[in-house]
């Protein structure tokens with residue numbers, strides 16, 4: 398990704414009092430195997446939720462206990478995907494600490510000369526967050542005008558959107574109580590999965606509490622007066638460049654394409670550096686915010702271009718059965734430690750859903766960070782290498798449904814690691830091709 402020069406001049410930061418409810422206590426919590434039986438007791442036989450929020454949280458923690466024990470093993474050479482050293486108590490709720498929470502995240506205190514908030518960053522001084530009354534604060538990656546900001550507005554109308562310069566900062570903003578939620582892209586209908594966020598979901602202990610699908614309508618933006626013939630370069634987020642690849646060629650532009658951190662950041666860069674040979678791919682709102690003209694409208698290769706975002710929170714929501722829910726899980730199969738053979742464990746895991754008529758909407762595999770490769774000896778032939786993976790699966794059922802609970806109970810038999818990332822309402826909003834008004 399291209400390193401762009403510093404962002405525009407900023408005015409002085411206004412200090413923001415940090416909410417004092419951030420992580421304060423660190424307690425080591427262990428689970429006795431008998432606690433595994435508690436897992437289903439939060440739900441009634443008919444699928445209704447019979448338990449309290451605390452029951453549901455302990456259900457999540459218990460499913461996570463397998464993670465803890467396997468990760469504890471990992472320190473001693475067991476499975477483990479991340480260093481597991483402890484479970485922290487956040488406001489009384491158990492979470493497994495995978496990453497030490499870095500206390501150097503800055504707040505959105507500074508403003509650019511055009512009064513737009515400057516993104517939170519890992520590298521600047523940490524200063525406390527403002528009190529925000531009843532307004533929900535939602536962290537997103539990018540600067541104002543980014544599609545992620547639009548997704549935050551769609552997910553939480555009236556929220557205060559907090560720009561962050563990296564995906565990881567958005568996770569940490571929620572962990573540090575600077576934001577209440579994070580909204581992050583996970584997949585796009587043209588560009589595919591946003592792998593970085595899958596990896597971060599595993600490394601952090603936030604819960605998926607919802608999803609939104611946003612039609613993405615791209616524009617080619619340049620300084621006023623610039624014509625297409627003057628352009629030698631187009632910059633944007635790599636996903637946006639990928640989503641417009643063919644249209645850019647069809648427009649007959651003889652340009653280099655360069656990736657930057659986000660679409661609106663690209664527009665801001667063109668504007669603040671007065672670049673007359675460079676265009677940005679971004680939203681119509683970014684054109685407005687940064688004073689650019691729209692050279693071409695709707696340049697995504699497919700009018701049905703849509704990005705799916707997930708909403709993350711410190712606590713899970715209580716799953717329900719009165720509306721369509723989706724559940725997201727991540728697991729590693731027993732094939733990793735020789736208890737299974739070949740791909741049979743993955744087949745068995747997927748069968749647990751198929752036998753219960755639970756539809757899978759997504760499966761994604763990512764390299765297993767701590768066990769990237771497995772060596773298989775064969776006396777006659779030699780040593781074979783296999784890549785090892787973490788599998789992410791989304792399925793259409795609520796964890797309040799017995800069939801989902803039973804499926805996961807079965808899945809546990811074939812997995813060395815299993816975590817429920819969240820059980821949340823599906824975005825059922827009517828779909829229509831992207832329009833400029835959407836952003």
Ligand SMILES: O=C(O)C(=O)C[C@]1(C(=O)O)C=C[C@@H](O)C=C1
Nearest residue numbers: 543544545582634636659660704
């Ligand atoms: O750069 C932005 O505006 C973003 O919100 C990021 C992002 C992405 O990561 O995929 C989001 C939606 C679009 O698919 C293009 C880019």
